[in-house]
Amino acid sequence: MKGRGRRSRFGTLVFLIPILVVVALVAFAVIDTTSLQNGTLIVEAQTSAKYYPAQALYVPVSVGGKAGTTPYTLTLSAGTYTVNFPTQRWFVAPHSRIVNLTAGGTSYVVGTYSPIPVFISVDQNHFNTTSIEVLRAITPVIWVNPSSSYEVISSNLTGRLFVPPMQNYTYVFSSQGAFTFSFIGTISHELEVTVI
DSSP: OHHHHHHHHHHHHHHHHHHHHHHHHHHHHHHHHHHHHEEEEEEEEEEOSSSSOOOEEOOEEEETTEEEESSEEEEEESEEEEEEOOOOTTEEOOOOEEEEEOTTOEEEEEEEEEEOOEEEEEETTEESOSEEEEOTTTOEEEEEOOSSSOEEEEETTTEEEEEOTTOEEEEEOOSOEEEEEEEOSSSOEEEEEEEO
């Protein structure tokens, strides 16, 4: 009796193995076919390298109704998609990008955010503002001299700064803190730059 029960279970197992193999092969074929119809999209964001070396940014983006934060990797069916980059404080956002995703392929989209510069006019022994706030290693501060004479500025950061007539001077702050700039002239005028 015991031998007959073992043979019956063995026979059932031998019968089931081919069926399980066929089911596994069909499932693998379906998964493989599906993966061949999809592609991979990688979305990244970075700062412009005009004033300072480019840096990666972590911003929310949307692609085909799906939202994520860069760097964002999606598996999507082959087709055409629009990648939307939102506005961010301190930056001019890149335009939306259209990308064609091919089956089995990988596409990359990089959105470059340009920092918004802060302009300070130095004219007639004064600055056009008394305080500004900028982002460390991102925001370019541009002193503009529209006059016909040299303007001299001193600060606790740069010593003395000469801005020639009809010229600009650009500086990107590399560290956080509060920095005071004084206009050297007949009138005392100060500018405080807060770097966050």
